[in-house]
Amino acid sequence: MAIQNYRELEVWQYGMDLVIEVYLLMKKLPPDERFGLVQQMQRCSVSIPSNIAEGYGRLHRGDYVHHLSIARGSLCDLETQLILCGRLGYVTKSDVRLSWKLCQSTGKMLTAMLRTLGNSS
Numbered sequence: 001m002a003i004q005n006y007r008e009l010e011v012w013q014y015g016m017d018l019v020i021e022v023y024l025l026m027k028k029l030p031p032d033e034r035f036g037l038v039q040q041m042q043r044c045s046v047s048i049p050s051n052i053a054e055g056y057g058r059l060h061r062g063d064y065v066h067h068l069s070i071a072r073g074s075l076c077d078l079e080t081q082l083i084l085c086g087r088l089g090y091v092t093k094s095d096v097r098l099s100w101k102l103c104q105s106t107g108k109m110l111t112a113m114l115r116t117l118g119n120s121s
Contacts, residue, residue, distance in 0.1 A: 006056035011109035015049030015071070018102040022078070025099055029090050037090075041081045047074035048106065065117050072110045079103050 006012050022045040026038045048071045055067025082099060085091045 006053040009052065009056065011106060011113065012049050012052045012056075014102055014106045014109065015052055018048060018078075018099065018106060019045045021099040021102060025085075025091065025095060028095060029085065033090070037081060037085060041078060041085075044074040044077045044081070047071065048078070052110075061117060065114060068110055068114050068117070072107065072114065075103060075107050075110065079107075 003009060022041055026041060029038050051067040051071035051074065055064040055071070058064050058067065079100075082091075082096050082103070086093065086096060
């Protein structure tokens with residue numbers, strides 16, 4: 001059965017779950033990070049499913065690939081910030097376990113989509 005809209009894409013659903021996890025995780029960061037890591041991590045997490053959706057809504061395959069690439073970049077940005085939060089002692093490995101797992105799954109799906117769409121022009 002063909003996908004009717006972006007909300008049916010598993011990668012978009014994982015991205016949305018990731019946003020929720022990041023927002024919950026940000027409550028553990030100190031208040032003085034409110035305008036630093038917290039805002040940055042929230043922005044890049046929201047960027048992931050947003051770019052998947054925007055790309056899906058575009059009329060040209062190249063635009064879709066471009067937006068999936070942006071989503072993948074935001075995902076790498078978020079992974080780096082999760083690592084940084086751990087290295088700064090703001091969160092434990094246990095705190096970020098689900099967010100990290102969602103990042104890895106979402107990244108694998110994005111990479112597969114980019115390969116498929118990029119090779120079938």
